[in-house]
Amino acid sequence: xxxxxxxxxxxxxxxxxxxxxxxxxxxxxxxxxxxxxxxxxxxxxxxxxxxxxxxxxxxxxxxxxxxxxxxxxxxxxxxxxxxxxxxxxxxxxxxxxxxxxxxxxxxxxxxxxxxxxxxxxxxxxxxxxxxxxxxxxxxxxxxxxxxxxxxxxxxxxxxxxxxxxxxxxxxxxxxxxxxxxxxxxxxxxxxxxxxxxxxxxxxxxxxxxxxxxxxxxxxxxxxxxxxxxxxxxxxxxxxxxxxxxxxxxxxxxxxxxxxxxxxxxxxxxxxxxxxxxxxxxxxxxxxxxxxxxxxxxxxxxxxxxxxxxxxxxxxxxxxxxxxxxxxxxxxxxxxxxxxxxxxxxxxxxxxxxxxxxxxxxxxxxxxxxxxxxxxxxxxxxxxxxxxxxxxxxxxxxxxxxxxxxxxxxxxxxxxxxxxxxxxxxxxxxxxxxxxxxxxxxxxxxxxxxxxxxxxxxxxxxxxxxxxxxxxxxxxxxxxxxxxxxxxxxxxxxxxxxxxxxxxxx
Numbered sequence: 072x073x074x075x076x077x078x079x080x081x082x083x084x085x086x087x088x089x090x091x092x093x094x095x096x097x098x099x100x101x102x103x104x105x106x107x108x109x110x111x112x113x114x115x116x117x118x119x120x121x122x123x124x125x126x127x128x129x130x131x132x133x134x135x136x137x138x139x140x141x142x143x144x145x146x147x148x149x150x151x152x153x154x155x156x157x158x159x160x161x162x163x164x165x166x167x168x169x170x171x172x173x174x175x176x177x178x179x180x181x182x183x184x185x186x187x188x189x190x191x192x193x194x195x196x197x198x199x200x201x202x203x204x205x206x207x208x209x210x211x212x213x214x215x216x217x218x219x220x221x222x223x224x225x226x227x228x229x230x231x232x233x234x235x236x237x238x239x240x241x242x243x244x245x246x247x248x249x250x251x252x253x254x255x256x257x258x259x260x261x262x263x264x265x266x267x268x269x270x271x272x273x274x275x276x277x278x279x280x281x282x283x284x285x286x287x288x289x290x291x292x293x294x295x296x297x298x299x300x301x302x303x304x305x306x307x308x309x310x311x312x313x314x315x316x317x318x319x320x321x322x323x324x325x326x327x328x329x330x331x332x333x334x335x336x337x338x339x340x341x342x343x344x345x346x347x348x349x350x351x352x353x354x355x356x357x358x359x360x361x362x363x364x365x366x367x368x369x370x371x372x373x374x375x376x377x378x379x380x381x382x383x384x385x386x387x388x389x390x391x392x393x394x395x396x397x398x399x400x401x402x403x404x405x406x407x408x409x410x411x412x413x414x415x416x417x418x419x420x421x422x423x424x425x426x427x428x429x430x431x432x433x434x435x436x437x438x439x440x441x442x443x444x445x446x447x448x449x450x451x452x453x454x455x456x457x458x459x460x461x462x463x464x465x466x467x468x469x470x471x472x473x474x475x476x477x478x479x480x481x482x483x484x485x486x487x488x489x490x491x492x493x494x495x496x497x498x499x500x501x502x503x504x505x506x507x508x509x510x511x512x513x514x515x516x517x518x519x520x521x522x523x524x525x526x527x528x529x530x531x532x533x534x535x536x537x538x539x540x541x542x543x544x545x546x547x548x549x550x551x552x553x554x555x556x557x558x559x560x561x562x563x564x565x566x567x568x569x570x571x572x573x574x575x576x
Contacts, residue, residue: 073157073166079238080231081150082256083248085208091228092251094195094206097243106192111135113186115262116163118178119218126174129262130167143167145307169410173306176415182216184265202233203240211261219270227256284492287441288434291334292425294489298323299421310409312402321357324350326485333445333486339429346424349417356408359401366524367394369517373545384538393528438493443575446490446498449483450572454565461560470519477512480505497574504571508563515556518549525549
């Protein structure tokens with residue numbers, strides 16, 4: 072079973088003849104405890120072209136010390152990583168392999184570097200004897216196993232913050248080390264240094280190779296590249312069921328599809344439409360849990376606003392049962408989707424699209440005219456759909472019209488966001504207006520879906536002999552919320568705000 076730990080550490084060069092200074096002088100340190108020397112033996116795995124190293128991820132199998140096993144390190148920010156630990160086994164654990172699948176794809180994970188370290192460990196503790204940080208002096212030998220040859224040796228100092236401690240404590244330790252002449256390490260990790268000193272360096276990350284946007288096509292491709300990168304980066308978080316990760320991945324798929332449609336003068340839709348269909352499939356698979364999760368949170372919040380006397384029957388218990396009814400099965404299904412050939416084919420297709428984009432003639436033109444026209448086209452269509460929603464009869468017809476307007480508001484927003492780097496404040500303002508309109512229309516749609524859920528819950532409660540009063544009360548409140556949205560809509564209608572379009576034109 073894999074476990075995740077947040078790791079906050081800093082590395083320093085340990086030059087020959089340089090002794091570790093007295094760290095008991097660091098503020099807050101009551102004692103420095105010598106924990107002896109431990110021998111560590113780690114084999115690092117990667118693809119032959121070092122895809123994990125290129126994205127600052129490391130996967131190793133290590134023996135020795137008190138945390139022997141498989142370790143996958145995922146970057147969070149400078150000096151901060153999440154370390155996922157799994158027990159020792161002969162092969163890469165399935166759970167860890169899944170967390171790097173979006174980057175590895177079908178490539179084989181091979182041993183690339185072996186690192187053997189003699190680690191001299193000291194614990195910095197406070198007056199109560201509680202651990203503040205672990206400081207180690209590591210004498211390292213690296214041997215290349217694949218893609219290079221030779222060996223390298225060096226010594227480095229590593230300072231790892233104890234769990235729950237203030238990261239500012241590391242600044243105090245660093246100040247003491249620098250005063251003694253110790254400099255920060257030139258490599259972010261042992262593996263990075265080993266690769267650099269024993270063979271070819273890993274290829275640069277895709278985003279690092281992207282040229283500065285100049286043409287309309289450049290700007291659209293930069294936006295598409297960012298969304299592709301977001302899907303790949305979010306994959307481990309979705310697998311780990313981290314909060315909001317599924318929603319963010321769905322947003323990335325929607326932004327891609329919207330860009331394909333909005334910028335059809337830039338990209339050949341004969342190529343992008345089939346990709347958009349696959350992205351729609353992926354968004355649907357991601358939404359199996361997400362939609363019910365949103366409704367559950369909405370109903371729970373509404374229940375919290377009711378006086379206790381108006382909550383009759385086991386409403387909260389039934390809501391929990393309703394929410395969890397498909398969750399375990401759908402989670403397994405989602406993981407199967409992410410491990411499946413169809414999903415990996417989507418990622419490969421996006422890579423191929425960005426490597427050899429199907430650009431039309433307009434892609435070579437300056438961005439100001441091409442991108443502005445695309446955004447204004449979406450904005451004009453949004454205005455039409457909002458007008459249709461306001462003219463529709465209350466009830467189902469208006470609900471459907473509001474939903475269509477909401478989808479167009481989202482597309483208009485994404486088109487304007489993609490154009491903002493080229494068009495500046497006018498596009499940013501229009502994106503903000505579209506987002507506000509999207510929020511109002513989204514609130515209306517959430518109310519529509521919530522009422523359907525409440526009817527389902529009420530029917531289940533009635534069949535079980537329970538009171539359905541509270542569900543009916545919540546249903547009525549949702550009707551009022553939807554009516555409020557409909558009254559607010561004219562004030563946000565694009566027809567009432569022509570300045571956004573005028574500024575962009």
